[in-house]
Amino acid sequence: MQKIAVLTSGGDAPGMNACIRAIVLTAEHFGIQVIGYKHGYNGLLEQEYQVLKASNVSNIIQRGGTILRSARCLNFKSDVSAKLAAKNLNALGIEALLVIGGDGSFHGVCHLAAHWQGQVIGLPGTIDNDIFGTDATIGYFTAIETALESIDKVRDTADAFERIFLVEVMGRHAGFIGLSAALASASDHVLVPELCGDLNVELDNIVLRLNASMQKRGNSSFIIIVAENLWPGGVTNLAQVLHEKTNLECRPVILGHVQRGGSPVSQDRILATKLGAYAVEQAMAGKSQIMVGEQNNKVVAYPIELTWQQRKPLDPYLVEIQQDFFDISKITQA
Ligand code: ADP
Numbered sequence: 001m002q003k004i005a006v007l008t009s010g011g012d013a014p015g016m017n018a019c020i021r022a023i024v025l026t027a028e029h030f031g032i033q034v035i036g037y038k039h040g041y042n043g044l045l046e047q048e049y050q051v052l053k054a055s056n057v058s059n060i061i062q063r064g065g066t067i068l069r070s071a072r073c074l075n076f077k078s079d080v081s082a083k084l085a086a087k088n089l090n091a092l093g094i095e096a097l098l099v100i101g102g103d104g105s106f107h108g109v110c111h112l113a114a115h116w117q118g119q120v121i122g123l124p125g126t127i128d129n130d131i132f133g134t135d136a137t138i139g140y141f142t143a144i145e146t147a148l149e150s151i152d153k154v155r156d157t158a159d160a161f162e163r164i165f166l167v168e169v170m171g172r173h174a175g176f177i178g179l180s181a182a183l184a185s186a187s188d189h190v191l192v193p194e195l196c197g198d199l200n201v202e203l204d205n206i207v208l209r210l211n212a213s214m215q216k217r218g219n220s221s222f223i224i225i226v227a228e229n230l231w232p233g234g235v236t237n238l239a240q241v242l243h244e245k246t247n248l249e250c251r252p253v254i255l256g257h258v259q260r261g262g263s264p265v266s267q268d269r270i271l272a273t274k275l276g277a278y279a280v281e282q283a284m285a286g287k288s289q290i291m292v293g294e295q296n297n298k299v300v301a302y303p304i305e306l307t308w309q310q311r312k313p314l315d316p317y318l319v320e321i322q323q324d325f326f327d328i329s330k331i332t333q334a
Contacts, residue, residue, distance in 0.1 A: 001284050003033045005049070005094045008066040009040035009073070009101035009108065012260055013125045013139025015268035016066040019100050021057040022276025028054055030284060035092060040101070041073035041108055044085040049092075061269055064142075064261045070101075076108050079115065086116035094118060096283040100138070102126035102172075103308045106291065110305055119288035121279050122304045125272075127260055130174035132312045133302035134293025138275065141267040143170065143259045144180045150255050151185040151223065158221035164210070164242070164250045166235040170259045171227045177259070179314055182225040183322050188213060189224040190322055194314050196230060207245055212329035274299055 006023050008016050020036065027034045036052040037043035050056070060067055075081050089097060096119035099109050106122045113120045124131045127143035147169045158165045167187075171177045175192020182190035189209055196202050206224065213222055231238045235252035242250045264272070271294060278299040279292045290301040324330065 001032050001095055003094050004096045004283055005035040005037055006098040007037035008068045008070045009099055009105035011102055011126055012066050012070045013127045014064040014142035014262055014264035015138040015272040016100055016125050017060040017063050018269045018272035019138055019276040021061055022273040023280055024052045024057045026277040026280040036068045039069045040071040041076040042071050045081055047088050062263050064263055082112050082115040085112055089118055098279050100125040103131055106304055106307055113289050119283055122291040123275050123279055124293055128172045128174050129176035131307050132310045133291055133307045135295055138268055138272045142262055142264045143177050145265050146259050146262050147181040147255055148184050154253055162219040164222045164248055166224045166226055166239050166252050168226050168228055168235040168254045175227050175314055178225050178227040179318055187223040187225045191230055192227040193230055208329050
């Protein structure tokens with residue numbers, strides 16, 4: 001193998017740079033040249049690329065974002081685009097394309113594979129952790145830390161004023177950041193898609209917990225973590241609805257895109273480094289249409305088209321602890 005390419009696509013995630021670095025250093029170790037395409041699949045269509053050498057990836061492991069930039073490329077879904085991408089890859093003599101991104105980007109990988117003879121490998125880079133076949137995705141751990149830092153600060157002011165706060169966290173349609181951030185911040189309640197049924201029932205449940213909290217602790221802060229895309233109108237609307245139901249003052253906080261940024265924490269840097277190196281090794285072994293991931297601390301190669309066919313479950317024990325053991329309305333002892 002002489003030449004491979006890498007691109008970052010879709011939502012950026014802290015640790016993407018660490019992953020690019022590992023790919024470049026591992027490839028160089030084995031005498032393989034690396035091309036870095038810019039702006040996701042757009043770079044592939046427009047032949048916007050640079051040769052990546054060790055000197056291009058020094059001092060980037062600690063940086064959030066991606067040196068290759070990321071983008072969405074809506075017209076990559078067409079056959080014409082995939083054929084053009086194949087032609088461009090062949091023109092540069094690229095044997096394998098490594099794509100760091102989320103499940104949308106993985107759909108792109110499979111779409112390209114239908115039109116290109118070269119090898120394609122996905123690396124899970126998304127803060128949402130919503131990819132089946134890997135225990136964690138690159139960026140997830142940093143996003144939890146970032147959310148946590150803000151929630152701890154919200155707790156300080158909430159405590160001072162004995163207020164109710166609703167904090168909206170990212171996750172697209174998954175509750176991994178929500179559940180982890182809620183547990184680690186000792187939040188009083190969490191609303192994530194995997195655990196939410198009828199929203200009216202959820203609302204009654206919040207009121208039940210609030211009343212139980214006030215009975216047992218008197219006036220005190222009460223923090224509810226809410227996953228994005230869950231409540232119609234988001235936390236702003238939920239705060240209003242809750243206020244109308246309880247006559248208590250409820251404050252919404254939307255954490256938003258800060259959760260995508262920042263220097264990656266060590267877990268993300270190590271995961272990104274492992275997966276980057278392993279992806280190059282898998283490419284050299286002739287593998288294609290796989291995602292490299294990690295299961296039980298071991299690197300794995302997983303069929304890429306299976307990564308979105310099953311929904312990755314939340315850790316059931318964490319759910320039990322947060323939803324059951326720590327539910328103040330169920331705690332009987334004074
Ligand atoms: P993420 O990879 O973070 O889930 P998106 O869902 O926005 O982000 O997808 C990123 C990009 O992947 C899209 O802009 C598009 O270029 C490509 N993509 C997504 N779905 C498909 C598809 N079905 N076919 C081809 N390309 C796709």
